[in-house]
Structures are given as structure tokens and as C-alpha cells.
Amino acid sequence: MDYKKILEDIYLEIRPYEKMGKQADYIPALAKVNPDQFGMCLESVSGEVYPFMQSDTRFSIQSITKVFALALVLSLKGEDLWKRVGKEPSGTAFNSLVQLEVERGIPRNPFINAGAIVLTDILLTELKDPDNEFITFVRALCGSDSVNYNMEVAVSEREKGYLNAAIANMLKYHGTIENDIEDVLMFYFKMCSVEMSCRELAKAFIPFTNISPFYYSGYKLTSSQIKRMNAIMQTCGFYDEAGEFSYLVGLPGKSGVGGGIVAIYPMRYAVAVWSPRLNSRGNSVMGIKALELLTTATQESIF
């Protein structure tokens, strides 16, 4: 498959969308990003890398970090995780409090904010030095030691993070989290603030294609666990647009409000795309379009 050519063709086709949507602007650090950027990188399980345009520009991975957090938690707790979080798609916005109230503090899945806050709480309990161990894990996955938290972003998000603070308080009320609320929120926002490039993200997700044993920075996952993580990405990875993404793209993946999306073709490749302008549901306009065209052109989807 000539992925280089395919990525070039995709770009020509999506250029008409380049001014559509609006970048996230709820914190200054995201608002000041130049919205007119595009990067993409596909890495195959055999190690071929197809970078395209700004594939080495780092951006705020935001919710994509939840996949790393889930991998760590599954490695640490296994199926016990599911006592505190569900695995069903939410049918509501990623930051809804209604579901939490109705279902008495059990988040629907680990990728809505409430669920990721529970993952964060578990990491705080289970890890000795959460800050270091998390970033070490991510660095091991992507092979870049310079990948790091952006503290300006994290602090800024905490300051404006009223809704996530509401969620964390609600979880605490229901006994779903056990650590100090401020500690949980700060670590949550730190994890979200990690900055990576498309090239680094694609490489970091190669282990989730399940081609070989997963063993990074001391953490192990079985082949079955990785499959199940992909299932969660498939059904819950795109907020209230998971069905649409599954329908149009047909690959498990995860998006972030920084404009990044990573998708996985199991046993074959991982692909990351980034463009800051978002649609009304918080997903990158050009990113989703690019991935739709990729699976249409290659006929490579899981279905």
C-alpha cells in the first residue's frame, strides 16, 4: 500500500475544509495555537513511518492521554477497574453530570471525563511517584525522552476547570474516588497537558496494534487486554460522536480537544493526525475527514 501517496491525495481532498471549525479557546494556551496547521503520521507494525506535513510539531494531546492512563490502570488492576467504571458508551456529552447522578457515581466509561478522573485516582493510589511514572511510561511508548507535561497548560486548565471540579466532587460524594480532590484534579490536568507530535503519537500507539507482547517501563498487558482497550476506544473514544466515527472511519481511536486523533488498525498500523479546528462535538474537522478518506482509500477498516 503506497501510504505516502495516499496521505498526499487525502490532503488535497480535505483542503476545502481547512477553515472549518474553531480551535478550543477555553484556556489561553490553547487559544493562542495557530489553528491553520495540519500534521499526520502513519507508522506500520513493521516500522515503516509515513510522516506528512507538520508531523513533528508537538501539541497538547489532552484526552488522548486517557488511553495511556487506561493502559497503566489495566496493567495495575486488571478487571478490577470495572468495579468503579463502566464500559458502555455514554450517549451524553463528555462532561455531563446527569449520568453520574442517575447512576450514583459510576462513570459510564473510562473516556468520559468522570471516568478518566477515576483512572487518575487509581493511579494516585497505586503509583509511588505518579508524575514520574506516568511520563516515563509515555516516553517509553513513544521513544522520546523530551516528551513532557506543559505545566502552564495544566495550571491554566485547573483554574478554569469548574466542570471537572464539579465532577470530581460528585465522584467524591459517591465514594468513587479516594484521594484528595485537588490532588486528583491537578494530576488529571497534568496528564492532559502532555505534548506530543503526530510522529510520537503514532509510535506510542503501535503497541496497541497488538503485534507483539506489551511490556513498557515495567508495565505489562496481555494480548486480550489490548484487544479490550481497542474495543473501549471503538465504542467510547469520540465523546458523543463515537458512533459517527465508527461509521465513517471504522477504526478504534481516541481524539483530544487539542485537535489530535490517533487511530489503530489492529496488527497493521497506528495513525495520528492533528489539526486544531474542531467540530461542534469537539473533534478535529480535518482529522476526522482525513481518517475517513484513509480507510475509504485503503479499504482497511476493522469491518
Add this chain to the structure above:
Amino acid sequence: MDYKKILEDIYLEIRPYEKMGKQADYIPALAKVNPDQFGMCLESVSGEVYPFMQSDTRFSIQSITKVFALALVLSLKGEDLWKRVGKEPSGTAFNSLVQLEVERGIPRNPFINAGAIVLTDILLTELKDPDNEFITFVRALCGSDSVNYNMEVAVSEREKGYLNAAIANMLKYHGTIENDIEDVLMFYFKMCSVEMSCRELAKAFIPFTNISPFYYSGYKLTSSQIKRMNAIMQTCGFYDEAGEFSYLVGLPGKSGVGGGIVAIYPMRYAVAVWSPRLNSRGNSVMGIKALELLTTATQESIF
């Protein structure tokens, strides 16, 4: 892959579950079915058939019929369908009215009852002789001319079908359906009353594995359309348990309250399983367990 042996092994492993759960009993015709039955049949795209136990016993396919209805509607209307139905998982019970009210009459997806009632309405509008054309289509798919509606079941469901009548009235109120409410409900329940065996269901779903052009009884679907139907099954096929099924089994599929489940391994096989005892979410206890063991044993899932 020695599917014959695998099915036998699976059965040994799931026997401890054989008395768990309770069959549907909201209408007499379903209540009087012997709950202690089990059938399974896997058919590969190359035509090998692996029947097991009561694989030729017909049962009420119930919601599995929604896949046939969706195939017909996609063939007739293409992407226009999505103006009247969403494609996101629902996050609520299959028969909830809350979502309809909040989202002003647009069902979340075609597999919750409200969505399937919209499919029914479209078929009534688009087909000249809906009763005949629908059953002819199903017969063409499974190759059995004796497959038919069970009118006793259909009439009995209509009599007790207050919740579906509530949904249909709500859809009518919002203008989402255009035909007479009674006509829609009666045809809906007729489609649900179709009786098929596991062997027939597995065969009927082979076209949805996407191995070859889809052309049945005059209706065509593109390869892309079939992929997308599978995506819908993956995210919405199991009521409020779609995430769980995706997590445990990792195949697109559809269940029915009669105890049947059909799943698809794209480009490889279709598999049907049937056992009337249901879990609290309306899915066959032994059926789900059997499919979980199948993908664990074969390592054949889409992830």
C-alpha cells in the same frame, strides 16, 4: 481452524450457566418456549457450515430483524436515512422514551425500538407490498422459502405493546414517522415475529461479512454500506450492553429478546447462537458467553 471442536469445547465450558437467566415472558408465545435449549451454527464465507445442537430449531428472531430492515432501508434510501435516525449508541434502555423527548423525536440509532420503528415507517412508504417484499428479502438471504412471520406472536406483541405504541405516538407527534401508527406498529411486530434457526441466521448474515457483492431479491448494498452496517451493529447492537459485548466478544452483532444472537467476523464468517434465558439487559446468557469463548479460543476478533 477446527470450529467443530471449538464449538464442542465451548459448550462444555458454558454448561454451568444453563439455568441462569430467565426467558422473555411478556407474551404467551415467548413464555411457553422451553427455556433449556441451545443451538449454534457458524458458517464461513467459503461455505463451510458448523451446526451444533439445536441449530435447526426455529425461534423468534425479534430484534435481530432490525438488521434486515436496516439493510433494506439503506439499499432504498442510502445516507438519507440518517436525517431521521442517529447513529450514536443510546446510553439508555432500548425502549426509553426520555431520549426521544430530549432529542425531539430523533431516535439515537436504528436498533433501539424507536429507531427501528422509523425504519418500519420508511419501508411502509418505500415498498409497494411491504409484507411480501420484506419476507422475500429475508428468504433470499437465508435461502429458506419456508421462513415466515408468526402472526400469533405479532398479534400478541401488538396487544401488549404499550411501550412501543407510546414510542410510535411520540415519533408521530414529532413528525418522524409519516404512516398510520397502527400500520407501523403492526408491520414492526410482524418483522420481529419472523422465525429462523441458527443455521438460517448464520447463512442470512454471510452477505454482511462483505466477502462479495450484495445483491438479494433486487436490493443492492455497496461494500462501504455493509462496513457501515457492521459499525452500527458494533456500537448499537446490544441495547445497553453494546460496550460490554464489544469488550468481551469484539465482533459486530445483534441480539434479540427471543434469545438469539448473530455476530459477524468480517470477510471470514457469520455465527448464530440461541438460548432463551436472558440476562438483566435482555441478552442471551449462554449466547453471549459462547461468543466470548469463541473469540477467545480463536483469537479472531476485529481488534
Add this chain to the structure above:
Amino acid sequence: MDYKKILEDIYLEIRPYEKMGKQADYIPALAKVNPDQFGMCLESVSGEVYPFMQSDTRFSIQSITKVFALALVLSLKGEDLWKRVGKEPSGTAFNSLVQLEVERGIPRNPFINAGAIVLTDILLTELKDPDNEFITFVRALCGSDSVNYNMEVAVSEREKGYLNAAIANMLKYHGTIENDIEDVLMFYFKMCSVEMSCRELAKAFIPFTNISPFYYSGYKLTSSQIKRMNAIMQTCGFYDEAGEFSYLVGLPGKSGVGGGIVAIYPMRYAVAVWSPRLNSRGNSVMGIKALELLTTATQESIF
């Protein structure tokens, strides 16, 4: 108190509102009413009557009929009624299905549609000849033998009554109503179709001022029961605007989508007002304003 002068002054003050709002138009019979009409009538417990403008023009009383139905049911069943209906304000639109689903078929109060449909069901069960007995009761209350159902309105409402049909089906599903759905809906719409003038309504509500023993057409209510009916009117009589009405007017009352409102000053008077133009919450714009000015001018409210 010079009510004649007060009513005249009120009218001068509310004339600026005379083109505000829009009459109900969901059925032809209501849509064709001339919206620019206004009538009012206050009747004191000592029998003084203060008619003003079109106080003898009959209009569709619609939901005001629910007060008559509640009086009948309380007389027939007493406190047993509250096993099937609550008495809490609803916090949602009068025709919401969400609450019914969440609270498993128990309507929040007898004045939302679901609650009134339960009243209807009880009347069908308890009365031998519901049609005659209900209208006889209303005639006895207002002293006009020519008051009657408007069958054109009732039939027309049934034809378009999808939402109420959805509610009735939902109630039947939960076992809250026991009669045939069509019978219940038709009788419900008949009761709503009764036509009365402001003069007749004011007179009909005098017994609810609690000045003397209640005994009409064979039905009795205790003083305590009448007080409690007033409490229900106070907290639930104005759909999603009960708090606002209580705040501005400070009297128990009941409104209808035909533009009528009746309010009660216990032990003193009953007052009816009518003007077809409605605000966004389904209550008469000039009607509410007139009553607000009445209690402001007279300082006669229950608080």
C-alpha cells in the same frame, strides 16, 4: 371592595398587552377563535356577580376541566386517589414523558396531562354513565343546563393527540390505568372540550371557596378535601409556571390552553378570566396579568 371599578381599571392597565402572545392552534377549532377577545367575571360568596366585557362568551375550558375531574374523583375515592397519582409540582412541561419513565408510571400530580388521564381512567371505572354524570356535575356547579361537550373539538384533539396517546400507552404499560386506552383518551378529550363562559366558570368554582357544604349532583366533599384541592391548584395549577403564578397572583387557580383561568380567594370569591393569546408556557397573557393586578389592587391574596 368596589370590584366593578377595579375590573375596569385593570382592563385599562392590561390593554397594552392585548396583542401579545399567540392563541393555541394545534387543532382547527381552537385556531379559528378570534384571539382578540377578553372576558372576566368575579363572583363573591355572597352572590354578587361582577361580569366584565365578554363574560358570557363560552370558550373551550380545556385543562380547567381537570379541577372538576379531581373533585369528582376525590368525592368517589378519597385519599385512595394518591396511590396512583402524586401531589408534587412537576418541574417539567405539562406533557413531559420523562418524569413518567423515571418514576415508573406514577404521574407527579393530577393536573399534568398524565395525572388527568389517570383521573379519567378512575371516572370510567367508577361511574356508570361517565359522559352524562360528568356533564351533569359540571352543570350543577355552574347552574347552566346548556353547558356541554364540543364533540368537534374532542374528535379533533384525539386525531392530533399523539403525545397524550403516548402518555396513555406509557401509563397502561406501567399498569397505572386499567380501561381501554382509546376509551380513556376519548373521554379525556371530551371533558377538555367542555365550553363555558367566565360567568359560568366563576359560579362553578364558588363551591371550591369552601364557604358552605359541598354537595352537587350527588357528590360530596368535606371542607378539608376542598382545602386540599386548593393546595393542589396552588402548587400545580399552572404547568411549569405554578411558582410564577403563586408569586405574582398569590391565589390557587387553574388555567387552560383555551385562554381561560379561574382563581379562588378562599371564603371570599371565585374569579374567571379569558383571553385566547397565550405566553410561551401556555397560560393566557392578559389573564395572568389581570389576576396579578386584581390581587395587587385588592391586597387580597392568600399570603
Add this chain to the structure above:
Amino acid sequence: MDYKKILEDIYLEIRPYEKMGKQADYIPALAKVNPDQFGMCLESVSGEVYPFMQSDTRFSIQSITKVFALALVLSLKGEDLWKRVGKEPSGTAFNSLVQLEVERGIPRNPFINAGAIVLTDILLTELKDPDNEFITFVRALCGSDSVNYNMEVAVSEREKGYLNAAIANMLKYHGTIENDIEDVLMFYFKMCSVEMSCRELAKAFIPFTNISPFYYSGYKLTSSQIKRMNAIMQTCGFYDEAGEFSYLVGLPGKSGVGGGIVAIYPMRYAVAVWSPRLNSRGNSVMGIKALELLTTATQESIF
């Protein structure tokens, strides 16, 4: 009316209920209160006082404080208050977050927690020395200079106040409150921690009977404003039991989770009752029963 005798008779009648219900125990200070206490005090507008049993024992007034806060805010802001809070009954539990999310940060009324938190925010903005001015106002109303905050209770409530913290964060997210979240929560819990006896509460509510001009500690309310406050108490004063209280008792009032209830018979009297054991909706079991018997015995209700 021989209120002394009536209170004695009431007590005999409610003694069978004296072990029903359970006191609030979510903070140690409330949990350690002896639950088997009962006090009541009726004060007429002419200054007659009818104390009964433990009418001089102080207890945590909790949500009753919201009436004082509302009076202060109405005095300071008048009708402008209603831009930030509604006046409709809520139809949900007093601490629900669902409504806030659905109605985008506007609390339904000033007596649910979210609404009272908005009152608190306004007081923080409008008063120069909120702590002193609030308690001075309450002292002026009840004529007891020793009435005060209980800081142990306030601090303890803040520590466990996850749900109110969730609500405050949600309000901040929607821009409904403007002060620092911690400042708002701490002042909110301080106001709730005020301790008063039944005798003091009855006296403090006399001004709300509207018998004479309201002018306390520099704050004024018009007669019309007081009537409207009573209307709010009537429709919203008892959490999810406002309708029931209105139905059984027929007086405007306000309850608190400390077991206190105050009710008002406009132009006649104020009555306070206290007993720590609560029903499932957070209202004093004996308190509600006592007030029901009071209005039954005296036939003095607003209806």
C-alpha cells in the same frame, strides 16, 4: 383560640411517631444530637407566645436560614434577583445537579441548594461585612443577641460538602456565581450553622406574617415582597415534599435538615416546631405531623 390546649392535644396525638425516622448524621455535630427531643412555639402577631416542651433548646436551623438570606437579598436587589434564580418548584431532590445542567446553570428556586448558593454569592458581593451583617439581621429579627454561627458545624459541613461543592463549581462554570467558590461555600455553610430555638424562630418569622412594615437592621421589605416570599415558601419550602406539605398543612413554611420547621399563617401567627428525626425526604416526621394537626384543629390554613 386556645393554642396552649391545642399544642398539648397535638403532642398526645403525635407521640406514637416519636421513634419514627432518623436524624441527619452526615456530619458528627448533627449525628450526636439526641434525636428524642421535641419543641414547639407559636407566636401570634399580637405578641402572645405559646411555648411547648423544649421550645428554648437551640438547634441547627440549616435550610431555614435560606429564608433569612432570601429576605436580605430581596431587600438588596429586589426583582433583579430573578435574573439569576427561578421561582418554580423543582420536582427533584434539593441537591440535584441534573436540573442545573439541563437549565444551564439557573437554579429552579432560591430554596434548593443551588439557589441558596446563588443567594450567598449575592450577599458576598452586596454586603461589606457579610458575616456580621447577616447574623445582625437574624438577631434583630428574633431579638436574641446570643444567636450565632456554630463554626464546628460549618467547618464540618464544608469538609463533607462534596455535593454542594459540585453544585458551586457547576454554577461557577455557568457564570451564575461571581465570587470565589471557597468563599461562597464557607459563607453558605456558616449561614446554615446558625443555632436558634423554636421560640426564637417563631419570633423571627413574625415579620413575614406581614402584619406591619418590615424594617430590621437597616433592611426593608414591602408588603408585596413579603407576600411573594411566602409564595416561594409555599411552593418550594419543603424540597421534594412541597406539594405534600401544602396539601396536608396548607401554610407557607420552610424546613431544615436539623429537624426544624417554621410555618406562617399570614396576618395571624408564626409557628416553629423541632424534632430531629427526619422522613425519607429530609423533613421532621413529628414536625410535619404536628403542623398538619395544628391546621386541622384550628381550621386555620391559607386555603
